[in-house]
Amino acid sequence: MQNMKRVFAALALLGVALAASADEAAVRRMMQGKLRDTGTIESVQKAPWGDLYEVIVRGPDGPQILYVDGAASVIIAGQVIEAKSGNNLTEERKRKLTAIKxxxxxxxxxxxxxxxxxxxxxxxxxxxxxxxxxxxxxxxxxxxxxxxxxxxxxxxxxxxxxxxxxxxxxxxxxxxxxxxxxxxxxxxxxxxxxxxxxxxxxxxxxxxxxxxxxxxxxxxxxxxxxxxxxxxxxxxxxxxxxxx
CATH class of the missing domain: 3.40.30.10 (Glutaredoxin)
Structure with missing residues (x-):
């Protein structure tokens, strides 16, 4: 019985992961259609806050961070500030993306x-x-x-x-x-x-x-x-x- 519970739990987690992956793939397709030749999408992932996705677009001036909803109907190109600390989360993320050896x-x-x-x-x-x-x-x-x-x-x-x-x-x-x-x-x-x-x-x-x-x-x-x-x-x- 305990083993069956573990199997069901694993399947549930797999379902969540597959759903997230499918959502990210859908967002990538929709965003690429909107961007056309203005940039290349490097990555799409769920943002760690809010119901948004983080989209990294590589253009001639380096990476740009965009935030979009699941339908890619709203695109936010701006800075995200953590209210409690005042930290600029977008700048922190961009520094990691542009870091070099x-x-x-x-x-x-x-x-x-x-x-x-x-x-x-x-x-x-x-x-x-x-x-x-x-x-x-x-x-x-x-x-x-x-x-x-x-x-x-x-x-x-x-x-x-x-x-x-x-x-x-x-x-x-x-x-x-x-x-x-x-x-x-x-x-x-x-x-x-x-x-x-x-x-x-x-x-x-x-x-x-x-x-x-x-x-x-x-x-x-x-x-x-x-x-x-x-x-x-x-x-x-x-x-x-x-x-x-």
Whole structure:
């Protein structure tokens, strides 16, 4: 009798799983018909809250998270905020989707500076004419025990390409970059040396980095924009904790 109960319970769970799978497949078909050639559906799954499905759509700018009802009659393209904690659940999910392997970043193309032990690690796609990059890098200058990899991502203005190449061709790249970023002192070097600037632009676009600064922690998680200094410090300490 006990064995029969277990069989019935297993069959019931299987039925629920098959029903959910069928619903997800139906949502995928309906959404693909609506999207047509604007993107490719990577995944469909039941959202962990509400009576909605999470649909991940891959487009030229990277993954987009949509929420739809079971009939795909309502499509929500926006942010979901958890009322109790205030956490942005959509952003948290997107960071997981866009995370990369830290070691896959092209550090040989970076302008790297180390302060103190260098235990905190960050890589920043930065444009020399980006005001938010300047603010973010100014805050990073206030942190000790940090390794900063600047990946010049010259996409804002045409002169950003020339300036970034001249920085790379400078004898002291860190000084040349900081002089340009913080003091608007143009680098005096030429631009004809072998440099990775065009490759970095292609690399950033392949990642779907459509704003600056775009930055990565040692965990591979991606962030955009200039967060308050204390928020950045907290994230760095979580990603690169002190060794004991």
């Amino acid at each position: 830290w070691e896959s970043l092209p550090f040989e193309w970076a302008i790297t500076s180390v302060r103190g032990t260098g235990r905190r690690k960050i890589a920043v796609l930065s444009d020399p004419n980006c005001p938010f990059c300047k603010r973010f890098e100014t805050d990073l200058q206030k942190l000790d025990d940090i390794t900063v990899h600047i990946l010049p991502y010259a996409v804002i203005r045409p002169e950003s390409v020339r300036q970034s190449k001249a920085v790379w061709c400078s004898k002291d790249r860190v000084k040349a970059w900081n002089d340009l970023m913080f003091n608007r002192v143009e680098p005096q070097a030429g631009t004809s040396c072998d440099n990775p600037i065009d490759k970095l632009i292609a690399f950033g676009r392949k990642l779907g980095a459509n704003s600056t600064p775009t930055w990565f922690l040692e965990t591979g998680e991606r962030y955009t924009g200039a967060l308050p200094l204390e928020d950045t410090r907290k994230l760095l300490d979580q990603a690169s904790p002190p060794k004991r």
